[in-house]
Amino acid sequence: GQQLNQSPQSMFIQEGEDVSMNCTSSSIFNTWLWYKQDPGEGPVLLIALYKAGELTSNGRLTAQFGITRKDSFLNISASIPSDVGIYFCAGYAGGTSYGKLTFGQGTILTVHP
Amino acid sequence: KAGVTQTPRYLIKTRGQQVTLSCSPISGHRSVSWYQQTPGQGLQFLFEYFSETQRNKGNFPGRFSGRQFSNSRSEMNVSTLELGDSALYLCASSLGGTNEKLFFGSGTQLSVL
Numbered sequence: 001g002q003q004l005n006q007s008p009q010s011m012f013i014q015e016g017e018d019v020s021m022n023c024t025s026s027s028i029f030n031t032w033l034w035y036k037q038d039p040g041e042g043p044v045l046l047i048a049l050y051k052a053g054e055l056t057s058n059g060r061l062t063a064q065f066g067i068t069r070k071d072s073f074l075n076i077s078a079s080i081p082s083d084v085g086i087y088f089c090a091g092y093a094g095g096t097s098y099g100k101l102t103f104g105q106g107t108i109l110t111v112h113p
Numbered sequence: 114k115a116g117v118t119q120t121p122r123y124l125i126k127t128r129g130q131q132v133t134l135s136c137s138p139i140s141g142h143r144s145v146s147w148y149q150q151t152p153g154q155g156l157q158f159l160f161e162y163f164s165e166t167q168r169n170k171g172n173f174p175g176r177f178s179g180r181q182f183s184n185s186r187s188e189m190n191v192s193t194l195e196l197g198d199s200a201l202y203l204c205a206s207s208l209g210g211t212n213e214k215l216f217f218g219s220g221t222q223l224s225v226l
Contacts, residue, residue, distance in 0.1 A: 031212040042117075042203050042217035043156075050212065088156070092212045098168045099146030099161030099207065101215060106155065 006089050006104030013079055014112050021087060021107045022073035029091030032065050032072040033101065037086045046087075047074070079111050115140065117206050117218035125224045131192040134221045138185050138206030145187035146215060147179060150201040162187055163209045191223075199225045 006023045013019060023032070031050055035043035047058050049065035049072060056063055062075045072089055086108050090101040118137040126132050138145050146169075147159040158171040162181035179189045185206075191198055201220045207213035 033214065035217075040219075040222070042119075042205075042219045045214055045216060048214050090156075094212065096169065096211075098163065098209070098211065099144055099205070099213075099215065100158045100169050100171065101156075102158075103156040 004089055004091060004102055004104040006107055008107060009105065010108040010110070012110045012112065015079060015081060017079055019076040019079055019083070019109060020073060021089075022071060023089035023091075023104045024071045025091065025102075026070070027093065028069040029102075030069070030094035031092040032063070033090045033092075034061075034063050034072070034074045035088045035090060037088065037106075039085075043088055076109075079109075081111050081113055084109055084111050117204055117216055119202075119204050119218035119221050121221060122219065123222050123224075125226060126194050127226050128194055128196060130194050131190065132194060132223060134189045134191075134202055134204075134223075136187045136189070136204030136206075136218060138187070138204075139216055142206035142208055142216075143185050144207045144209035144213065145181055145185065146205045146207070147187070147189050148203040148205065148217075149173070150203055150220070151199075156203070159189070194225045196225050199223060 034046045037043040047063040052069050054065040060077045086106045089104040120135045144163045146161040149157045161169040165181045176192045181187045203220045205215035205217045
């Protein structure tokens with residue numbers, strides 16, 4: 001089946017640093033979504049991207065939909081301790097993929113004060 | 114506006130038993146999707162319901178089934194439980210169109226002993 005390769009798998013950074021993570025796919029996606037999950041909770045939607053080349057911000061978060069439609073990246077600027085968690089990329093292959101997102105493996109982010 | 118509500122939060126069952134999980138979507142959302150999350154396989158799509166009809170299905174055995182009621186609430190059933198069914202089961206709701214943003218509940222943590 002379709003796979004999303006998300007990297008890096010984990011990151012250990014100092015508070016105030018910027019963070020970058022990305023997802024790549026062997027096939028085209030029509031929509032890219034980025035989620036954050038805290039332990040024992042469900043994923044929380046951060047950003048949604050719908051068009052190739054689209055760049056969208058949500059506070060300190062910025063995400064882009066790659067021009068080839070096979071990749072996306074997420075940047076977090078000036079990280080703070082509450083940014084700790086697991087970040088997932090997810091994509092819709094389109095067509096009749098109702099409700100069916102393909103998820104990356106996740107990036108575990110640790111922020112040291 | 115209340116978010117997606119899943120009950121119960123935790124369940125412990127033994128092999129061979131069956132289990133029913135419940136999900137109440139965000140008010141106005143008519144689509145409900147179910148996902149299984151495990152450390153090894155990540156987030157995997159189970160199925161999606163819209164207006165009481167299953168529109169999409171993932172690659173899970175027939176022991177996994179679901180249904181949706183006229184008020185958009187959904188239930189998921191797993192029969193003849195196996196140890197490998199231990200996972201966090203997540204429900205997500207959306208308006209129901211293609212490429213819609215999914216909003217997740219906190220999940221039901223199922224442990225099969």
